[in-house]
Amino acid sequence: MVRGQARRPRLADVAARAGVSKKTVSNVVNNHPFVAEHTRKRVLQAIEELGYQPNLSARNLARGRTGVIALVIPQLDMPYFSELARHVVEVAQQRSWVVLIEQTLGDKDLEQEIIDGRLCRRIDGMIYSPSRISAAALRRRTSSTPIVLIGEVIDDATLDHVSIDNVAAARTATQHLIDLGRRRVAAIGAMGRRARGAARQRLEGYQQALTEAGLHVDPALIGQAARYVGEIGAAAMDQLLDLDDPPDAVFCFTDLLALGALRSIHRRGLRVPEDIAIVGHDDIPYGRIAVPSLTTISPDKRAIAETAVDLLDRRVSSRATLPPRRVHVGFQLVVRESTIVRESTVVPESTGALSTPRSSARRVTALDG
Amino acid sequence: MVRGQARRPRLADVAARAGVSKKTVSNVVNNHPFVAEHTRKRVLQAIEELGYQPNLSARNLARGRTGVIALVIPQLDMPYFSELARHVVEVAQQRSWVVLIEQTLGDKDLEQEIIDGRLCRRIDGMIYSPSRISAAALRRRTSSTPIVLIGEVIDDATLDHVSIDNVAAARTATQHLIDLGRRRVAAIGAMGRRARGAARQRLEGYQQALTEAGLHVDPALIGQAARYVGEIGAAAMDQLLDLDDPPDAVFCFTDLLALGALRSIHRRGLRVPEDIAIVGHDDIPYGRIAVPSLTTISPDKRAIAETAVDLLDRRVSSRATLPPRRVHVGFQLVVRESTIVRESTVVPESTGALSTPRSSARRVTALDG
Incomplete structure (x- = not known):
């Protein structure tokens, strides 16, 4: 390999x-x-x-560490999280840390137990991707195990936190569709009033791009998604296509939503990108082998993993109380067949995660922490 | 959730x-x-x-355990392994075990270190999916940490081992294509002389099905694949389509190969399944939302996880020397659009792993250990 x-x-x-x-x-x-x-x-x-x-244990013993960190994520087999976990395990390994995985599966009690120290004697610290727990609960936690937050569900100024700039990413995705001449640009992934984190930020970026281009923000073009899975993307796309004035482009807040939307469009005999162009978000491997392959926002997952491990290392190593740091890592817009018509002989991009091409990243935001 | x-x-x-x-x-x-x-x-x-x-640590302390098991896999973000890891973490959690993940990324030295006890003081035992290490190396290992093997790379009679019956699975997949009336059934995924484990067994099952149906095994229809990734599936399919007498069906040894083959067929303007029917193997989530969705062999990953954790528990708990057990768990053939033509209004299957439908499994093999 x-x-x-x-x-x-x-x-x-x-x-x-x-x-x-x-x-x-x-x-x-x-x-x-x-x-x-x-x-x-x-x-x-x-x-x-x-x-x-x-040997790990020996080395860490000498430093008064357990040599173990926990990675707490909602679900290991959601493509975004499996890629992230792969990078965290790899980066941690290079620092002589092994990684314990806690999978919360949306169990709020379990999330609470974890922040309250369920693992405390086993680990030096944790990298935590919240699912249902609130920022307030995090602030009230009874354990002092160092935590670095990742992801966008919670934006809490009291903890170290690594993510991409979601507003900027959504603006870039939407801008790309506008640059292609599309004028009825829809969004799929809004979550109504209960929106927080990424859902809220991506909607904001989408609206910003439309406004900047002098386009009307049409509420009928904003598709809701209770969960970010393919079947809900398909249902939202169906609704948009039923409009009297359907969209000619759509920005989906995740690739899974986009892949579902793609299925819905295919079922109606419409063409992507000729009739409707699609941009997703996350750059999951499946988007690379979809037909057509999916244009997407690719968060720099490696940088998320490296930065999170760095911040945790710094916090574990330091005896002083450190101020929390908020770090934005880069992302890039990866343009593929779902927005640009190419000849049919195009060489497919790599489909194996082992050989993910890293083109020179268009870094819209960089470290700010 | x-x-x-x-x-x-x-x-x-x-x-x-x-x-x-x-x-x-x-x-x-x-x-x-x-x-x-x-x-x-x-x-x-x-x-x-x-x-x-x-609390985990307390409970395990009383039983003289660390409360930690390791899951050793080649790569966390290969869809098959992320699904398996998800199940192992979930099942282990129910038994008060937390799971440490070691990712070998094909690093043979690291695989050797792990079986020689790199983690021994931290863990009660490990569930191990070998990648490049040999059965001989496993037998020579210097650590006595309990190991349960999963997967098909190594078939070693001296250790507990959980897998599906790969020969039977490949026979079922190929038989399905023959039952549809296809007569030029190709295979993609052979590995030539260096084949071991799954690659060898799936080829054997494919050949058995052809022979049983009175069909000729044509070496020209057997596509090689150095690695099981999409781009290699596409290249192998291209070669098969260049034959004077190209196939009307293909059994791919993994879904990633199948998805690559699908792309190759699409690029030539051929139709799936009308011109070429495709069956994959693994039932990764993307096969469910591909266009067309992918007929595949679905190993019972939950049963693999449960059986592996059971066997490990039994070995960790027992003070006696237990004879090794070889367990085959079930699989099913999941028929989707890549082999059966349906109306275009078909409701898509779930795309979210959280809502994976579990239809009544067609268990071709059961526990035999």
């Missing part, structure tokens, strides 16, 4: 370089008291020179 | 029922020595009556 690097140095390599037995290396790494000081120094030097990453 | 049950009992409920303070309940649950025996009994009785699940 991946990893082009040379083989990582092993315990045996350290032993060979230091001219000691593997057991001795292990003793040094595990901080056993009966290693002579000059031997210890030789081993540590060999570790340094080879860039050897010693 | 999910979980229709009543609110789970909390610490406060136990305290109220036992007529003691929350702190006392906590002391009992944490095995603190300074709780009077009659108080301890009253609290334990309240816990029992309410079905309260005490």
Whole structure:
């Protein structure tokens, strides 16, 4: 699969370089008291020179850590979260952390238990993507385990928080449709009055782009979505297509909604993008192999993972009380077949997550924290 | 989201029922020595009556466990593995286990480290889906941490192992295509001489079905795939379509291969299923919203997770040496639009993993262990 690097140095390599037995290396790494000081120094030097990453537990023990962080997400098999989890596990591994996964599945009690320290003795800290819990509940939590928030459900100024700028992202997506000459640009994913976080922000960005272009914001073109799954995207698209003056473009707040909308359009015999252009959000792998492939907003998931692990590391390592940081990572608009007509011989983009192309990112927002 | 049950009992409920303070309940649950025996009994009785699940670490501490199991998989964001991980985390949670995820990304050294006990002091055992490591390496491992194998890469009689019957599954998929009257049935996913596990078994099942139906096994119809990703499925399909006598059906060894093949067929202006019928394998969520939606072999992932956690639990709990068990869980053939022509008004199946429909499973194989 991946990893082009040379083989990582092993315990045996350290032993060979230091001219000691593997057991001795292990003793040094595990901080056993009966290693002579000059031997210890030789081993540590060999570790340094080879860039050897010693056994996790030993290394962390020495730093007073458990060596474990928790990643708390709503659901592991939602494509966006599985990609994010993949990156968090990979980045954490590079820092000698292993990752424990808590999956909340929309269980508010479980979310509460987790912030109140269900895992506290096992972990150094957690990266937390809230689902149903409120900002107030987070502020009242009884545990002092460091938390870094990710995602857009809660925007709370008292905690470290990593996300993209959702308003800017939605504006970029909508602007792209307007630039293509579309004038009846719909949205799918609004959540009415109970909207918070991403749903609210993306609607705002959509409206901003229309207004900036001098276009009327038509409430009939704003499709509601109680949940961000394909079948609801299809139903919302059906409603929009039933309008007397149907849309010629649609920005869907997630790729799953967009893929559902795509199905609805196909069933009516309409063409994408000729009759209706579609932009999604999230850049999930399926969008790359859909027919047509899906133009989408691609949040820099790797940067979310790296920044979240960095912030957690900083908080775990520091003994001082640090002010909370709010970090926006970049995103890009990835233009594919659902908005641009191409020849039918177009080479498909990679479909395997292992080979996700990283073109030079159009970073609309950068670190601001 | 999910979980229709009543609110789970909390610490406060136990305290109220036992007529003691929350702190006392906590002391009992944490095995603190300074709780009077009659108080301890009253609290334990309240816990029992309410079905309260005490704090993980406390409960496990009493059983001499860490309360953590590891799930070792190649890559979290491959749809099959994210679904499997979702189920393992959910099932483990019900048994008061939390799940640590190790992602090997095809790194053989890391796979070796893991079986040699990289995590041993942290975990009670592991559920392991090998990627590149050999059965021999597994047998030589230096750690005694209980392991349950899942997946089909390694078939080793010395360890507990859960999978579906891949030969039977491939036979069912191919038989379905033959039953539809197709006579030039291709396969995509063979791996030549280095094939092991699933690749070998699925090819065998494909060939068996053809032979049973009195059809010739034509080597020209067997497409190779170095990796099971969409772009390789598309390339293999292109080759098959270039044949003088191209196939009228294809069984792809994974859904990702099938979705790539679908793209290749579309690009040539051919119709699915009219010109070419397609069956995939894995039942990943995207197959359900693809256009056309994908007929596929659906392994019972929930049963894989439950059986694996069961076997691990049994091994962790038992002090005796247990003989290894080989368990086949069920699968079903899910027939969708890529093999059967339907009216264009068909209601799409669910696209959200939260609402995956579980029709009555056609269990071709059952527990045999």
